[in-house]
Amino acid sequence: MSVTHGTQTTAEPAPGPVGASGQDSADPSAMAAVVASVKAALPPDGWIDDHIRLRTYECDGLAHYKATPALVVLPENAEQLAAVVRACAAHGVPFVARGSGTGLSGGALPRKDGVLIVTARMRAIREVRRQDQRALVEPGVINLDITRAATPEGYYFAPDPSSQQICSIGGNLAENSGGAHCLKYGFTANHVMGAEFVTPQGEIVQLGGAAPDSPGYDLLGAVVGSEGTLGIATAVTVKLTRLPEDVRTLLAGFATTDEAGAATSAIIGAGIVPAAIEMMDALAIEAAEAATHCGYPAGAGAVLIVELDGAEVEVEHELAQVERLCREKGAFELRLATDPAERALIWKGRKSAFAAVGRISPDYIVQDGVIPRTALPGVLKAIAELSSSSGVRVANVFHAGDGNLHPLVLFDDAIEGAGQAAEKVSGAILDLCISHGGSITGEHGVGIDKAAYMPKMFTDDDLDTMQLVRCAFDPAGVANPGKVFPTPRLCGEVPGKRKRAHPLVEAGVAEAF
Numbered sequence: 406m407s408v409t410h411g412t413q414t415t416a417e418p419a420p421g422p423v424g425a426s427g428q429d430s431a432d433p434s435a436m437a438a439v440v441a442s443v444k445a446a447l448p449p450d451g452w453i454d455d456h457i458r459l460r461t462y463e464c465d466g467l468a469h470y471k472a473t474p475a476l477v478v479l480p481e482n483a484e485q486l487a488a489v490v491r492a493c494a495a496h497g498v499p500f501v502a503r504g505s506g507t508g509l510s511g512g513a514l515p516r517k518d519g520v521l522i523v524t525a526r527m528r529a530i531r532e533v534r535r536q537d538q539r540a541l542v543e544p545g546v547i548n549l550d551i552t553r554a555a556t557p558e559g560y561y562f563a564p565d566p567s568s569q570q571i572c573s574i575g576g577n578l579a580e581n582s583g584g585a586h587c588l589k590y591g592f593t594a595n596h597v598m599g600a601e602f603v604t605p606q607g608e609i610v611q612l613g614g615a616a617p618d619s620p621g622y623d624l625l626g627a628v629v630g631s632e633g634t635l636g637i638a639t640a641v642t643v644k645l646t647r648l649p650e651d652v653r654t655l656l657a658g659f660a661t662t663d664e665a666g667a668a669t670s671a672i673i674g675a676g677i678v679p680a681a682i683e684m685m686d687a688l689a690i691e692a693a694e695a696a697t698h699c700g701y702p703a704g705a706g707a708v709l710i711v712e713l714d715g716a717e718v719e720v721e722h723e724l725a726q727v728e729r730l731c732r733e734k735g736a737f738e739l740r741l742a743t744d745p746a747e748r749a750l751i752w753k754g755r756k757s758a759f760a761a762v763g764r765i766s767p768d769y770i771v772q773d774g775v776i777p778r779t780a781l782p783g784v785l786k787a788i789a790e791l792s793s794s795s796g797v798r799v800a801n802v803f804h805a806g807d808g809n810l811h812p813l814v815l816f817d818d819a820i821e822g823a824g825q826a827a828e829k830v831s832g833a834i835l836d837l838c839i840s841h842g843g844s845i846t847g848e849h850g851v852g853i854d855k856a857a858y859m860p861k862m863f864t865d866d867d868l869d870t871m872q873l874v875r876c877a878f879d880p881a882g883v884a885n886p887g888k889v890f891p892t893p894r895l896c897g898e899v900p901g902k903r904k905r906a907h908p909l910v911e912a913g914v915a916e917a918f
């Protein structure tokens with residue numbers, strides 16, 4: 406079975422400002438100078454230059470893009486990491502940050518001509534300050550470990566990507582990651598108060614802080630979600646959230662996704678913000694049942710999982726309203742988890758859905774797009790039409806409350822042309838998201854995978870303006886080049902309307918999408 410996240414099953418990395426594509430070999434003299442600096446700054450086991458071991462790092466969670474880095478470094482602290490970045494900056498060698506490598510858009514894809522800076526040895530939780538509701542953690546700390554450290558104090562870290570057992574807080578910050586419970590609590594951006602940050606020149610700076618607001622431009626805001634293109638976080642101050650007094654989980658079975666979508670809108674429209682509202686359609690239910698025997702309502706065309714949390718009295722009140730609204734919109738079965746085991750079983754079906762799809766299809770693409778919640782019925786209908794006209798099956802699993810779709814486009818790579826047909830449907834779904842006022846990514850980022858889609862959402866002027874921000878941080882273009890933006894818009898360029906094609910496009914070095 407092959408699993409493909411994103412839009413394509415085979416692709417070349419997009420071009421970037423440093424070098425062209427990241428497929429070029431490293432400049433030997435520049436790399437030799439960087440290696441010498443690295444050896445002076447890091448302990449002997451702090452770098453890897455053996456080709457076989459380097460291959461361990463050749464991709465992230467989007468495994469169909471691969472590149473073996475010229476050098477991997479494993480710094481133990483900010484000073485070591487900054488020394489590596491300074492060496493790269495001095496010799497014009499690109500670098501890419503990597504946390505746990507679970508990203509699904511190729512953000513941590515290395516460059517053959519560059520250095521991969523891995524934060525896996527920076528995993529200290531330095532402080533949990535209950536009185537301030539803050540924790541100070543190093544960038545390689547695993548998301549769930551923050552919650553584990555804070556739980557004895559009655560707190561947890563709210564952003565909960567499904568990968569929370571393995572992904573790092575540095576990666577969460579760079580991707581502005583979300584999860585099922587971000588509907589109520591917000592994304593990583595809402596929980597990061599400050600960051601120690603190494604600029605692309607190798608300077609260690611402090612952005613934001615433990616206090617709620619700092620004067621001046623919101624540079625922390627610029628850095629969160631920047632996918633490693635503005636520098637590298639070396640410590641993060643996060644906000645902790647009080648553990649709720651009560652949590653109730655409701656499973657609702659509907660005949661159609663239209664009804665389930667209408668129930669979602671009705672719940673939010675009634676002023677209730679559940680901790681999570683997740684939806685799965687018939688195909689996704691079939692896969693989850695086959696894999697986990699989660700006991701979802703038989704014959705359901707869609708299920709909703711609605712989780713409410715907070716003070717007990719408030720949860721009770723909201724639960725009654727949610728049950729009523731679900732029935733009004735057509736729910737034929739409502740099941741309230743009565744103990745932790747039942748709650749876990751309800752979530753097990755949802756959380757295993759991606760992997761479970763392997764039970765009903767040998768290959769699949771995981772897409773990530775977002776739409777305004779009210780557009781759900783129209784977009785789901787259009788996806789169904791795309792599916793029936795192309796003959797490509799699509800299973801829908803998503804964060805319904807946020808309108809964050811994760812269509813699973815199913816295919817069998819053994820059938821000639823099936824992969825291409827699936828890619829076409831996958832891309833058409835993104836077009837649907839854009840045309841309904843949504844976006845090409847809800848939480849997995851742009852990385853290398855969706856850079857080509859950026860011009861579908863933004864004009865040249867928009868992209869040039871974004872590049873001005875990037876160039877302000879990184880005029881030499883050494884920080885994760887080739888990611889997020891589709892063409893090499895160089896820092897020396899004056900943004901604005903182009904009278905002719907980009908010089909690199911004219912020279913045939915780069916492609917405009």
Ligand SMILES: Cc1cc2nc3c(=O)[nH]c(=O)nc-3n(C[C@H](O)[C@H](O)[C@H](O)COP(=O)(O)OP(=O)(O)OC[C@H]3O[C@@H](n4cnc5c(N)ncnc54)[C@H](O)[C@@H]3O)c2cc1C
Nearest residue numbers: 504505506507508512567573575576577579583633638848
């Ligand atoms: C099974 C599975 C389920 C997932 N579920 C979710 C989900 O529910 N929600 C969600 O949002 N995502 C999800 N993801 C995607 C992924 O886990 C997140 O994007 C996560 O935040 C990446 O963290 P990481 O440590 O693995 O980062 P990496 O993959 O190592 O890197 C991701 C990006 O961050 C940059 N980066 C890493 N560390 C730093 C740093 N210290 N400073 C600056 N930049 C840095 C990298 O250069 C890269 O661009 C899932 C992935 C998998 C495999």
